[in-house]
Amino acid sequence: MSLVNLDFAEELKEYSEDTALECFNCGTCAAICPLVHDNFPRRMIRYVQIGARQKILENSDELWRCLHCGLCTHTCPREADPGEIILGLKRFVVANFRRS
Amino acid sequence: MFNPKDIIETLANNVQQTASPFGIPKFMVNTWFKHASLPKKGEYLLFTGLMYQFTPYIEKSTQYLEKYEGTRMAGLLKYARHIPSYISGIGLAMITSGKEKKNAGQTLKNICSLLKKSKVDFAYRPDLDNYSGILLYDMGDQKGFVAHAKKVAQKLQKAGIKKIITVDPHTAYALKELFPKYTGINFEVKSYFELLNLKSKDCGLEVTIHDPCFFGRYLKLSDVPRKVLTNLGISASDIRNQGEFTSCCGGPAESISPSLSNEIMEKRAKELEEPGKPIIAYCPICLGNLKKSGANVEDLSTLLVRHI
Numbered sequence A: 001m002s003l004v005n006l007d008f009a010e011e012l013k014e015y016s017e018d019t020a021l022e023c024f025n026c027g028t029c030a031a032i033c034p035l036v037h038d039n040f041p042r043r044m045i046r047y048v049q050i051g052a053r054q055k056i057l058e059n060s061d062e063l064w065r066c067l068h069c070g071l072c073t074h075t076c077p078r079e080a081d082p083g084e085i086i087l088g089l090k091r092f093v094v095a096n097f098r099r100s
Numbered sequence B: 001m002f003n004p005k006d007i008i009e010t011l012a013n014n015v016q017q018t019a020s021p022f023g024i025p026k027f028m029v030n031t032w033f034k035h036a037s038l039p040k041k042g043e044y045l046l047f048t049g050l051m052y053q054f055t056p057y058i059e060k061s062t063q064y065l066e067k068y069e070g071t072r073m074a075g076l077l078k079y080a081r082h083i084p085s086y087i088s089g090i091g092l093a094m095i096t097s098g099k100e101k102k103n104a105g106q107t108l109k110n111i112c113s114l115l116k117k118s119k120v121d122f123a124y125r126p127d128l129d130n131y132s133g134i135l136l137y138d139m140g141d142q143k144g145f146v147a148h149a150k151k152v153a154q155k156l157q158k159a160g161i162k163k164i165i166t167v168d169p170h171t172a173y174a175l176k177e178l179f180p181k182y183t184g185i186n187f188e189v190k191s192y193f194e195l196l197n198l199k200s201k202d203c204g205l206e207v208t209i210h211d212p213c214f215f216g217r218y219l220k221l222s223d224v225p226r227k228v229l230t231n232l233g234i235s236a237s238d239i240r241n242q243g244e245f246t247s248c249c250g251g252p253a254e255s256i257s258p259s260l261s262n263e264i265m266e267k268r269a270k271e272l273e274e275p276g277k278p279i280i281a282y283c284p285i286c287l288g289n290l291k292k293s294g295a296n297v298e299d300l301s302t303l304l305v306r307h308i
Ligand code: SF4
Pocket: A022, A023, A024, A025, A026, A027, A028, A029, A030, A042, A045, A072, A075, A076, A077, A078, A079, A080, A081, A082
């Protein structure tokens, strides 16, 4: 069972702009992403929206597959900035493993 | 795939100890300028950010990572960060081919020739030319990046530098966008091809350009090299994914997963090979990666220097 953390969005503000709620889950980013991998990055953005902090930490290795190529951000119809959300999540995970 | 934590901590450790992500001391990496007799004063400062100089070492270390990815040896990487960087770095420097190091230096000499030919007043100061820290930024080590970037920017500021010429997209993005945001220090940053003023007769050549993500999409500069080529009578073929919609060469995944990087590179190489023309890259990472795929590719500066 995954726990939902209602303060997660607040916690993430330290690492990136708070744009995840702009996302309406259209999947454009996942369709254009050169990684073509299991709904990436959309799935990660969904995790942020619903406060699935633990899910992100469990699947954190995936974040480093991201090339920071910016195609998703460039094509997102909602300006949710998915590429920068992924970069922010990397920062969050790095800070997390350095603390532990 | 390697454990990102091991890779990040190794890189962060190297940058902290040697100001280089590969742990190779600068005096060993940056030697290209020694016989180039470049002025120490000028309107612009040429700032290479050492990316071209690092390419042969990146290639060598990726060959090793490729060998160990998915094997039990991959797990041993976590111990690498306990080896002093300059020892592992010098080891890497010793196994890297001299020919490749010389080629990387030649690209920078070519860029200097192009700037001189275009009458750009520029200086080179090896003491001020440092790695930008961009890899730390991309990997999410924000603290490490900001600490390093501040040192680099403050050194430039202290020397009174205001205008900078960069030669690769990663350093250009770091200095133009990230330094002002995270160090509070601003420079006027130009990429070398923005300053070129070259003319030549139509040579009827057509090439296919691979736009790097940072130049094509983030900095929106992909029209500029095309104009430079047009002035030399060289045309660029149209491909589906170019300019702002360019496709990544896969290079950024090299240290985390060489197999993923290869997969993306093969796909991109195919797109670029479609028009059947020589391929032109203008980023050392893209160049190295596309070369690895066996594509007929060279650096923009190498092509330009042949036509002036
Ligand atoms: S393209 Fe934008 S809106 Fe669509 S799923 Fe991705 S982040 Fe959400």
